[in-house]
Amino acid sequence: MxxxxxxxxxxxxxxxxxxxxxxxxxxxxVTAPVSARADFSAMRQRMVRRLAxxxxxSAAVLAAMGTVERDRFIDSALVAQAYEDTSLxxxxxxxxxxxxxxxxxxxxxxxxxxxxxxxxxxxxxxxTGCGYQAAVLSLLAREVYSIERLRGLHEKARENLxxxxxxxxxxxxxxxxxxxxxxxxxxxxxxxxxxEAVPQAWLDQLAVGGRLVAPVAGQGGQQALVVIxxxxxxxxxxxxxxxxxxxLKSGVA
Numbered sequence: 001m002x003x004x005x006x007x008x009x010x011x012x013x014x015x016x017x018x019x020x021x022x023x024x025x026x027x028x029x030v031t032a033p034v035s036a037r038a039d040f041s042a043m044r045q046r047m048v049r050r051l052a053x054x055x056x057x058s059a060a061v062l063a064a065m066g067t068v069e070r071d072r073f074i075d076s077a078l079v080a081q082a083y084e085d086t087s088l089x090x091x092x093x094x095x096x097x098x099x100x101x102x103x104x105x106x107x108x109x110x111x112x113x114x115x116x117x118x119x120x121x122x123x124x125x126x127x128t129g130c131g132y133q134a135a136v137l138s139l140l141a142r143e144v145y146s147i148e149r150l151r152g153l154h155e156k157a158r159e160n161l162x163x164x165x166x167x168x169x170x171x172x173x174x175x176x177x178x179x180x181x182x183x184x185x186x187x188x189x190x191x192x193x194x195x196e197a198v199p200q201a202w203l204d205q206l207a208v209g210g211r212l213v214a215p216v217a218g219q220g221g222q223q224a225l226v227v228i229x230x231x232x233x234x235x236x237x238x239x240x241x242x243x244x245x246x247x248l249k250s251g252v253a
């Protein structure tokens with residue numbers, strides 16, 4: 001593998017403010033009541049049971065889905081729907097994927113040759129969005145490189161992930177179609193946007209024994225999941241079920 005680029009180990013919020021004797025003490029941050037958080041926990045566990053009933057078998061994926069608080073990545077107006085099996089808007093015409101799609105794609109990644117005996121060393125995520133899937137991946141891989149082309153979402157993901165203090169998640173702002181060569185090769189690559197073909201850059205950055213999972217658009221624009229494994233003999237491809245993701249675009253905005 002190449003040399004890993006340096007990143008800050010933690011996202012620090014800085015020292016706590018000290019109250020001045022001549023100024024009123026700062027108000028504590030507003031947090032959800034304990035009962036509300038408990039309700040979300042129960043909803044999250046029901047979501048996990050639905051995922052298992054729907055065919056997700058990986059204990060690691062189910063544990064990750066049951067750990068990451070999806071409600072913290074969703075706008076307050078939609079938070080009641082956080083654990084429903086539905087995609088939700090996150091701004092800039094983008095969405096957070098359905099829980100079953102996140103779980104399904106993560107489980108497919110763990111089927112890669114390089115992942116069968118332990119956590120994949122490095123995972124590249126194309127399309128950070130609000131940061132939810134990156135948080136899930138942080139529990140399944142040793143390192144996660146997540147790239148987002150929309151600055152507004154990149155900044156939103158940074159804010160959403162800051163409280164989690166995930167030292168193995170590296171957020172990047174850039175053109176996802178180019179991948180991230182400095183972190184390559186990757187044991188796994190996962191994309192949250194679909195184009196007519198898988199960019200060559202992603203294939204070039206995939207390690208031998210690694211796996212790529214992404215939506216691709218066929219005739220008529222209908223998307224399906226594609227799984228591509230890099231073997232010692234070359235690339236092996238499987239086309240799976242229909243999905244619906246935002247279009248894959250180049251450049252930054």
